[in-house]
Amino acid sequence: MAEEAYKVPRMKLGSQGLEVSAQGLGVMGLSAFYGAPTPDTKAVALLRHAINSGITFLDTSDFYGPETNELLLGKALKDGLREKVELATKFGLVTSEDGKLGFRGDPEYVRSACEASLRRLGVTCIDLYYQHRIDTTVPIEVTMGELKKLVEEGRIKYIGLSEASASTIRRAHAVHPITALQIEWSLWSRDVEEYIIPTCRELGIGIVAYSPLGRGFLASGTKLVENLEHGDPRKSLPRFKEENLEHNKIVFEKVQAIATSKSCTPAQLALAWVHHQGDDVCPIPGTTKIENLNQNIGALSVKLTPDDMAELEAIARPDFVKGERYWDVITTYDHAETPPPLSSWKQV
Template identity: 70%
Template sequence: MDGVGRMKLGSQGLEVSRQGLGCMGMSSAYGPPKPECEMIALIHHAIDSGITFFDSSDIYGPFTNEILLGKALEGKREKVKFATKFGISFADGKVDVRGDPGYVRAACESSLKRLQMDCIDLYYQHRIDTRIPIEVTMGELKKLVQEGKIKYIGLSEASASTIRRAHAVHPITAVQLEWSLWTRDVEEDIVPTCRELGIGIVAYSPLGRGFFSSGAKLVENMSDDDFRKFLPRFQPENLEHNNHIFERVNEMATRKGCTSSQLALAWVHHQGSDVCPIPGTTKIENLNQNIGALSVKLTSEEMAELESLAFADAFKGERYGASFSSWTWRKSETPDLSSWKDE
């Protein structure tokens, strides 16, 4: 029985499960890639449990996560909505963010091949290329919609002004952003802009990159190639302070009869009917626990108590280190558009 339920994401007709599954950790970033057979079993369990919204990117792996999802969703494509992203390149050993039309098209066609799909449901620009007017990138994405290669367009980590400009070219269905008890800066400007324009909100890392599952203990079990080890909030000078907040959230969860991660995830679910969190996991038991967060009901008093513990600047440390400054929400530049018009 599907206890997850459905929701409308954005204003263009996309319908997804109320909670999605972020798939990055299956293939990259959080330690070594996980066994393919186990991840396919996890994805099938998610579908059977009512999770039918899956989130990937060409950079996860790179490329291997899309290949994995293509295999896992074979024969189940009609049951799910699938999102992937373009825009981050690791060519020649360096990170580059790209939004030029040729790259957009090549990235989309390569993703379709890896996924063994004819069409991508939701295609995000993963990061904003500040060298290219967003209108130019959106122009190519609009063509891909018209050609039937993608159904809906999304942006990830975009500023409010960039979202407005993009939406003027072609409706944006969803904006993906980091939103959790320990990342709340989007509430000031970006979330209100999305709501004004009727754009759905997809919250990634709703569990604080796993922090709300076990607090500081999480770091003890990280492998050497887990990129969270290098994030400021997990550094010793910040971790002790942040763990004190986790302990208070955990105490509240104990009183509620749920886990700390369920409480943190329930808080995101309570932000509104236009918000779809996409917690990632590689374990069926954690997936089941995340689904259980949908049953955790919070009163306005409990929401206020949580927000008094985890207010906007409560946690120490930036979301990303200095070397990843380009990975936080960014504003597109506005050079002379005439030089980009089709000849």
Template identity: 70%
Template sequence: MASIRRMKLGSQGLEVSAQGLGCVGMSVFSGPPKPEADMIKLIHHAIDAGVAFLDTADVYGPFTNELLLGKALSGGVRDEVELATKFGISFEDNKREIIRGDPAYVRSACEGSLKRLGVDSIDLYYQHRIDTRVPIEVTVGELKKLVEEGKIKYIGLSEASASTIRRAHAVHPITAAQLEWSLWSRDVEEEIVPTCRELGIGIVAYSPLARGFFSLGAKFIESLPNNDSRKKLPRFQAENLEHNETIFQRVSELAARKGCTPSQLALAWIHHQGNDVCPIPGTTKIENFDQNIKALSVKLTPEEMAELESFASADAVKGDRYQTGISTWMNSETPPLSSWKAT
């Protein structure tokens, strides 16, 4: 299998494969956890193919996805991968979700991830969601200490607004911002993407296949088990799904003309956004992984890019990305540093 090209992610020295592997669905949110042996086989297959940028988080399970990656990397392949994990979503009070960015929690979360992953250092450590009670400068200040101690190598933010990214970057250089960016999630293009580029911050695109929608459209959603969390997303509800299916059909028609699948076309669109963008599509099947990496060889002309974007302009999709009340970059502002009183 052809090797995957490498790219610089951000301006701090991190290099990764030009396409990563999102691992969350192996353990949670996509129906029941998948068989551990099969998932380890898939991870090793990805590494052998050159997709060595692996993405997880402590909340995936919680904890089970990090433990899975720890087992997959225990056989001497740790040095072949760039490992990214995240902190910031805690379960307390009978599993009620709490967003935390206070220094004590940052440190304890990092120690927990290091232990579960079985590694001495995390290559890229993201704040998964922004704690709006804690100045971002305080959170990043603790992350900076972890860099100085060698426990993490590079700092990232996920679902952070442009102003939050800018404030964080002033404390310690941010290497990557993880954003939901796809043909049908384009709101980040207005302010967040330009801010990242101004500051030399790499962009990691999660859910680049619209959570699987660009594989089969509405048929994909109908095929999901009832306990798959994607079934609850607003864009997949009946009142929105019929409208959004028309976007999939138009993408499918262009894909047929290009001789590729709709998923490959959607991934290729992300790859054509710039050499500072790395998509991390997730899968639990080796055959789907093999299909996804073929997107790297799909070439799009400016005219084809414009055609694709005409199908899925920022306001063309019906339904929000998440249910009401879920934290995203749109509600990630934190108090000023002057308001912080350490306890």
């Protein structure tokens, strides 16, 4: 499939006015978690190729690296490129001195994290600022109160949440409109369709689908697991464990067969399925290779009929894949409730 000539369309993300490329780029893997960091020269070249190809919605976090991913993106956005992109970053995941993962949403931390991200990115304003994970010790109203102040001060334009429950989304949205929810959504992970997606659509919140290729599994199946570098944390994910992998590979094999019949790659088919979920959904696949980026752009030109969608969804039923998405230490929307507001937290 020819990818190079395809023009990436634009879309409205949420109902607050943010416009982004209809497909974004998850920048994380260039610096963290998925093998050794990509050399800066090569990473910057990929980022600039993405921008020049019309992929202008770039997603990072202060946790990636940590911090080095934001520095990398800041380097890539020099020479006048900042005005061409929609820049998203996140706060809220922290690591203690003993290496334990934690979560923070208190106002003091929200502000200091934002100021630090602005410095690393080399910008004066962040387009979309997400709470990366919900701090279940702080009422969401309190966290949102500080984010609202940052909007009023012009440090951020729009507010997002990541892996938030339906009730937390509602409570946050009541303080200040949420522009986007970032959530894992793919043929590999469809549990969000029951409550999370309908809540976002009711409230006019855009949906940013991370890991739309199942952390690479929907692109290459078991070959992915076989070829992961030493230290790649995906090796320890429950879905990639031997006791689950033999069952889970069925999804990839069937997706691969349909992709062959449609003259596209499995990755393009899986991404196309996400794109066909609606004009309020923007997937943000990540990659370290320009050829994969071009292939992902090609997914935008894959057309799926209602029968195609039904066939894919019959293969990848929400209850089919074995194993949890994450390890127990990572909070997901299933564990994202915050306490009710307390009188001592009157800051909103």
